[in-house]
Amino acid sequence: FQRCVGMDALNSLHSTTYEIDEKHGTDYHKRFLEFVKMIQKENLVIGGAMTDPKGDRSKGPSEQDDPDLFTRIVDSDEKGVYVSGAKAHQTGCINSHWIILMPTIRLTQNDKEYAIVGAIPADVKGLTYIYGRQSCDTRVMEGGGDIDLGNAKFGGQEAMMILDRVFIPWDKLFMNGEFEFASMLVERFTCYHRRSYVCKTGLGDVLIGAAATIADYNGVPNVSHIKDKIIEMTHLNETIFAAGIASSHQGHKMKSGVYLNDDMLAQVCKHNVTRFPYEISRLAQDIA
Numbered sequence: 001f002q003r004c005v006g007m008d009a010l011n012s013l014h015s016t017t018y019e020i021d022e023k024h025g026t027d028y029h030k031r032f033l034e035f036v037k038m039i040q041k042e043n044l045v046i047g048g049a050m051t052d053p054k055g056d057r058s059k060g061p062s063e064q065d066d067p068d069l070f071t072r073i074v075d076s077d078e079k080g081v082y083v084s085g086a087k088a089h090q091t092g093c094i095n096s097h098w099i100i101l102m103p104t105i106r107l108t109q110n111d112k113e114y115a116i117v118g119a120i121p122a123d124v125k126g127l128t129y130i131y132g133r134q135s136c137d138t139r140v141m142e143g144g145g146d147i148d149l150g151n152a153k154f155g156g157q158e159a160m161m162i163l164d165r166v167f168i169p170w171d172k173l174f175m176n177g178e179f180e181f182a183s184m185l186v187e188r189f190t191c192y193h194r195r196s197y198v199c200k201t202g203l204g205d206v207l208i209g210a211a212a213t214i215a216d217y218n219g220v221p222n223v224s225h226i227k228d229k230i231i232e233m234t235h236l237n238e239t240i241f242a243a244g245i246a247s248s249h250q251g252h253k254m255k256s257g258v259y260l261n262d263d264m265l266a267q268v269c270k271h272n273v274t275r276f277p278y279e280i281s282r283l284a285q286d287i288a
Helices: 004-026 028-042 109-114 137-139 179-217 224-249 263-273 276-287
Strands: 046-049 072-076 079-086 098-101 117-120 125-130 158-170 173-176
Touching: 004 028, 004 046, 004 098, 004 179, 028 173, 072 109, 072 117, 079 117, 079 173, 098 158, 098 276, 117 125, 117 158, 125 137, 173 179, 179 276, 224 263, 224 276, 263 276
Parallel strands: 046 098
Antiparallel strands: 072 079, 079 158, 098 117, 117 173, 125 158
């Protein structure tokens, strides 16, 4: 469950750390590659923590009344840095092994202490999770769970992450004050992640199949308005899929060697996902 965010973070950091090193002579990319080797060897799940609470949206991080509304470096020593702040709406963070902390918006010279990217274990000292409930949480505790395939015993979840002087050693730090690269990282991560929303078409496939089965059970698979609804559901679902695949196909190679998918088509993919699955669900209910 929930590997997409971490993989999108790894891809965007691969190219961004490379280009930071190119400008500043740092060794972030080398550190990052060593981290990736460990992740691959141990088959670990990575959570990508990008969204900060933000507070007053008209102000930047350094202008907020409460400095903890954005994650920032509060101290450092010969071993590493200490960060405080919060990350909101972190899907899958509870069942991740490591969390990658990243900035969430474009930063300025005044925001240098907020230009922080680092990897922390999900159970690191100083990290508190405020768990968010979902409407279907109790379903996994009830009987009849054998009808579900895949993630049959554990529900998805989100949490607010509160960081209180969380330690990050130097070798797990991949950005440290290079504020001018924050927007690059955010934009590249967003490009990958909005294309990742193509996964919703898997759910659409299941829902379309269920709706068609309902029509069979009710003896109306050949009724015209039923067929029209299933065709429309399929059209909407495949439109999401097409945008995601097209975004990947139109990708281009970055300086570091990884590929970045097409930005515009990634945004279209996500925009479709904010609309089409709900219409697919409405049509399924109508057929039922």
